[in-house]
Amino acid sequence: MKRIIGIALTALLFGAGAAAAQDYPARNLTWIVPQNPGGAIDTLARIFATAMGKELGQDIIVENRPGAGTTIGMQAVADAPPDGYLLVVAPQSSLAIAPLTVPSAGYDPVADFAPVYSFANVSIGLVASAKLGVTTLKELVDYAKAHPGELNYASGGLGTGSHFAAAAFASYAGIAQGTVHIPYEGGGQATVAVAAGESQFYLGPIAGSMLGLIESKQIIPLAVTGDARMSALPDVPTFAEAGLPEYNQLSWYGLLAPAGTPPDIVAKLNAAGNAAAKTPEVIKALAAQGIDPTENTPEEFAKQIEGDVAIFRKLVDDKVVVLEPAEPAKP
Secondary structure (H helix, E strand, O other), rough: OOOHHHHHHHHHHHHHHHHHHHHOOOEEEEEEEEOOOOHHHHHHHHHHHHHHHHHHOOOOOEEOOOOOHHHHHHHHHOOOOOOOEEEEEEEEEHHHOOOHHHHOOOOOOOOOEEEEEEEEEOEEEEEEEEHHOOOOHHHHHHHHHHOOEEEEEEEEOOEEEEEEHHHHHHHHOOOOEEEEEEEEOOOOHHHHHHHHHHEEEEHHHHHOOHHHHHHHHOOEEEEEOOOOOOOOOOOOOEEEEEEEOOOOOOOOEEEEEOOOHHEEEHHHHHHHHHHHHHHHHHHHHHHHHHOOOOOOOHHHHHHHHHHHHHHHHHHHHHOOOOOOOOOOOOO
């Protein structure tokens, strides 16, 4: 009797889920951005919210819910009903880094979310202060080796994506012992500090305000990650071309739903994302941010997340990334 009841209940729930997926979306959606307004991820979320809303036939409301290293917004979606109406637009760091660095994160980056669509793979760029006088990756590495302890590298804060990116680069380049990490309150402050010569180099997504500092020649781009050069910076070599093929980490921003969201709903959202990325409006808006559109499936996005979670965990376990502040170097 219990088995019959169980089978009947499962069939009832499956039928309800299938019906919900078929009618989805029947009302407006809300996307949580776990950072303050105005940043790269907020801009990207609003670009796609407008375009995907048109594809889905419903408005998508973008709500900023920052705090605790993005974990407040992430946790809100992890705990939400898996019906496709509350999702999160997350940076790579919210999945691969925050659970390692924020003890109160309260979510599992793989088990608690259903990956939907990766909006963009963004090249990570190595930029140096124009005041340092180096113009190539080799020149920066040679300078660091010849002047141990004299170079500061900036990040957007302890345990942020830019911290992990720079620490990994320093390790691969063999200059980890000769450079000092200086955390700032956000990537914007970090890049301004490099432009001013307060810190000497920075690694982070090449998009938005960083492109403006490059155009004004206050910071010098030395290399970018990825298998090909950026369309926005065609004269800047990849790390492989510049002599460091081991370093090829990309940053990304993506849309995630709570775990347990029906696959049909995930598929419908993914299709809307891929369709939106091909519209002239989105292509133009992304180009203004220095970003090329992408096409991907939920399964591909999930694999990318799982791989990055493993990579970043190893960086902490191997003490490549040290989550403690240091005294700045005095160049």
